[in-house]
Amino acid sequence: MKLVSPMSLLTALLGFVVVVIKALTFQPSDIFWIVFIGYISVRGLVMAFSQEAYDENVKQTQQGRILYRDLFGRFAYVAADVPLFLLLCACLLAAVFPVTAYLRVIVAGLFLLALGYAIWFHWYVSRHKRLRIADGAWGAGVLSAEDEKAWKRSELWHDVVLGTLVLAGILYLIFSEL
Numbered sequence: 001m002k003l004v005s006p007m008s009l010l011t012a013l014l015g016f017v018v019v020v021i022k023a024l025t026f027q028p029s030d031i032f033w034i035v036f037i038g039y040i041s042v043r044g045l046v047m048a049f050s051q052e053a054y055d056e057n058v059k060q061t062q063q064g065r066i067l068y069r070d071l072f073g074r075f076a077y078v079a080a081d082v083p084l085f086l087l088l089c090a091c092l093l094a095a096v097f098p099v100t101a102y103l104r105v106i107v108a109g110l111f112l113l114a115l116g117y118a119i120w121f122h123w124y125v126s127r128h129k130r131l132r133i134a135d136g137a138w139g140a141g142v143l144s145a146e147d148e149k150a151w152k153r154s155e156l157w158h159d160v161v162l163g164t165l166v167l168a169g170i171l172y173l174i175f176s177e178l
Contacts, residue, residue, distance in 0.1 A: 001049050009048035015041030059139070065151055066141035071128055077154035080121065086114035088165070095172070 003009060019038045022030045047053045068076035090110035097103050132138040143151070 002051075003048060004051050004054045005048045008044045008054070012041045012044030012048060015044065062143065063139055063141065065147070066143060067125065067129060067132065069143070069147060070141075071125065077150065081158075082121070083114040083118040086110050086117070090114075 015037050019034055019041065022034050022037075026034075047057055065076075068079060072079040087110070090107045093103060093110075094107050129138065
């Protein structure tokens with residue numbers, strides 16, 4: 001058995017660790033997370049050792065990038081991140097400012113805006129994907145070298161921002177109790 005994607009293997013193993021921890025400290029509310037993370041971990045494990053699954057995932061990712069570029073133009077690199085940004089703003093507001101009725105309204109509004117955008121975004125992209133599949137255009141698009149570089153740069157910045165947020169969250173949890 002040949003390892004195709006070390007990153008997928010690492011992610012799958014991390015997911016299995018989370019599932020085991022959740023199973024050891026089982027509560028009825030954890031069943032969704034155990035099933036969801038377990039499913040994602042099994043898919044990652046299959047992709048880590050199967051060249052066909054890995055190639056199919058790369059192809060789907062490429063076609064998704066082409067669809068995003070066609071639908072959102074220059075905004076394509078961050079279009080899916082808007083709900084996360086809104087949730088982050090809501091969390092920062094809740095952590096920094098004292099709890100008042102006005103703050104609760106703003107935080108609830110940001111949560112509802114994030115939810116509404118996420119539902120609209122999923123509907124819009126799914127609709128256009130179905131139209132492309134029906135037209136036979138799904139799988140026919142190609143990204144230019146410039147677009148490939150832009151997506152790689154976007155992935156790098158996503159990783160940097162995500163790592164910074166995780167580190168900041170861990171530091172906040174550690175030092176907020178002191």
